[in-house]
Amino acid sequence: MQNFTRKVLVVLAILTSFGLGSFLTLKAPEAITTEMVHQASQIFGLTFTEAERDSMLSNLERARKGYEDIRAIPLTNDVTPALYFNPLPTGFVLDSIKKPFKYSTLLKASLPKNKDDLAFYTISELASLLRSRQITSVELTEFFLARLKKYDPQLHCVITLTDDLALAQARKADEEIKAGKYRGLLHGIPYGAKDLLAKKGYKTTWGAGPYKDQTLDMDATVIRKLEDAGAVLCAKLTMGALAMGDVWFGEKTRNPWSTQDGSSGSSAGSASSVSAGLLPFAIGTETLGSIVSPSTVCGTTGLRPTYGRVSRHGAMALSWSMDKIGPICRTVEDCALVFNAIYGPDGFDKTIIDAPFNYAPPAKSLKGMRMGYLKKAFESNYNNKTNDSLTLEVLKKLGVELVPMELPDYPLSAMTAIISVEGAAAFDDMTRSDRDELLVRQTKNAWPNSFRSARFMPAVEYLQANRLRTKLIEDTYEVLKKADVDVYISPSYGGGNLSTTNLTGHPCVVLPNGFTSKGTPTSITFMGQLFQEARVLAVAKAYQDATDFHRKHPALQ
Secondary structure (H helix, E strand, C coil), X not given: CHHHHHHHXXXXXXXXXXCCHHHCCCCCCCCCCHHHHHXXXXXXXXXXXXXXXXXXXXXXXXXXXXXXXXXXXXXCCXXXXXXXCCCCCCCCCCCCCCCCCCCCCXXXXXXXXXXXXXXXXXXXXXXXXXXXXXXXXXXXXXXXXXXXXXXXXXXXXXXXXXXXXXXXXXXXXXXXXXXXXXXXXXXXXXXXXXXXXXXXXXECCCCCHHHCCCECCCCCHHHHHHHHCCCEEEEEXXXXXXXXXXXXXXXXXXXXXXXXXXXXXXXXXXXXXXXXXXXXCEEEEECCXXXXXHHHHHCCEEEECCCCXXXXXXXXXXXXXXXXXXXXXXXXXXXXXXXXXXXXXXXXXXXXXXXXXXXXXXXXXXXXXXXXXXXXXXXXXXXXXXXXXXXXXXXXXXXXXXXXXXXCCCCHHHHCHHHHXXXXXXXXXXXXXXXXXXXXCCCCCCHHHHHHHHCXXXXXXXXXXXXXXXXXXXXXXXXXXHHCCCEEEEECCCCCHHHHHHHHCCCEEEEEEXXXXXXXXXXXXXXXXXXXXXXXXXXXXXXXXXXXXXXXXXXXX
C-alpha cells in the first residue's frame, strides 16, 4: 500500500511539475524537486545527473510561473500561432499564369419522370434545369430540405437545418436568374457545410458537447465565397466531435449503404448526405483522412486540396499546420467546380498561397501519360487489392504508362503526433476546465486522453518532428522528380500515403472504384503535385468517365 501511495504522489508531482496542477484539487503547486525532474525525464527517454537536475530547478519554477501567466490571457480557437507551415520544397516553382476555368460541355438535362431521381443529378445537370427554368431554386431547395428531413432520422447526418436561410437564398437566386444575372453553375444549387464552418445566426457546434450551443458572429470564408457564387446553404452537417470519427454529441452518423455502420469521419455528415442524395454537394475538411475516409466508406468523390489553397477563416482549428478544406461531391468535375469557387486568398488566413487553378477537362485518352504508382503497396495483401488491381488495368487501357515508385521512409506515426499537440493547444481551455468530460467518446484514443497525453510531448520534440517534416517534404519532391511524374496513384489507405501527404500538404482526389462482397463502396486515390489540383482532377475524371461506380447509389427506405 505504501508503494502504491508513493507512486500516486510521484504522478501528482510530475503533473504539477508540468504546470498541470489546475487538473487537480491541490491548494498550491508543490516546489519542484530533483526527484520530480528525474521522474519526468523518464517520460522523454532522457537521463540527467543529480547535479544537472539540481541546476534546472530555478528555470523550471520560473517556466511554471510563465505557463500560468500565459494561461491568464484568454486564447480562443481562432487565434493562430505566429509560426506558419509552408509546404513548398526548395526549388519548387508555382504556376504564374492563370487561365480560364474550363468545364465539360454541359448536358441539356430534363426533369425526370420520377422526381426522386433528381436526388442524384450532378451539379451541372441541376444547373441546366435551373438555367433553362425547368425548375426553380426554391423548388429544388424544398426538394432537398424534404429529403434531409426524411432521411436524417436514419443517417443522423444533420446538426442544424437552415431552412429559412436556404429558402431566402433560393428566392434571391430565382430572381437573379430570371433577370439574366446568372452567376455560374453553382447559382441556386443547394449544399451543406460541415459544422465547423461558422455562419452568422446559426450554431457552430464542432460536433462536440462542450460547444453544442455555441454561435460565432462571423461567416466562414468558404461559406461567403459559396454565397457569392449563388449556392444555397441548406444544413450544417454532422462531424465527429472536434474533427475525429463519426460520433458527435447527438449520435453516430451512418453509412447510407449500410445504415447499421458508421459513415467514418470526421466529415461524416458531408459524405453521408451526398451519398444518400440529400444534397448535391457538401464541404468537408481533412487533417489526417477526414475527406478520404468518409468518401471511401460512403462512395462519394472528394477533393483534398493542397495545404494553403482554401482559407480556414471561420473554421474550427484542430491542427493549424495540417487542416485543409475541400468539397465532397458526386463526380470529379463537380469537385473541380466547387473548388474553383472556394480557393484563393481572402486576407484573413495568412497561410494561403496565391496560385492559379487552371482546370480543363481531360482528353478521352491518356495515351503516353506517365503516372506513378506505389508498387509495394499495390503488391501487398490488403482488403481492396482486387478492385485496386482492376483500376490499374483500366488506366493501362486508357494509355497510361505506370511508373513504379515508393514514398520516403519516415516515422510517420511519431510525426503525426503534431496533430495532438496542436489540438491540445487549440482546446487547452476545454482540457483545463474539465469540459472534455462532455465529449461522448472517452476511450484511450479519443481526444480527451490524446490532448492530456500531448501535454507531455516536449516542445523540443514537437519542433524536431516538424524538422523531420521539412526533410519529408524535400525527399517527396525528389521522389516525384526522379520518377518524372506529377500524378501518382495509391491504395486509399496503403503505403503510408495518407499520413505522408497530409504531412507534406499534397492534394488528392478520392473516388469510388468498386464494391466489397457486402455491397459497400471501395475507393482509389489519385495524388497530385503541390498546387496541381487541376492536373490530378483531370486525370481522375478520365478514370471516372471510364467506369460507372459513381453512378450507383444506396437504396434507402
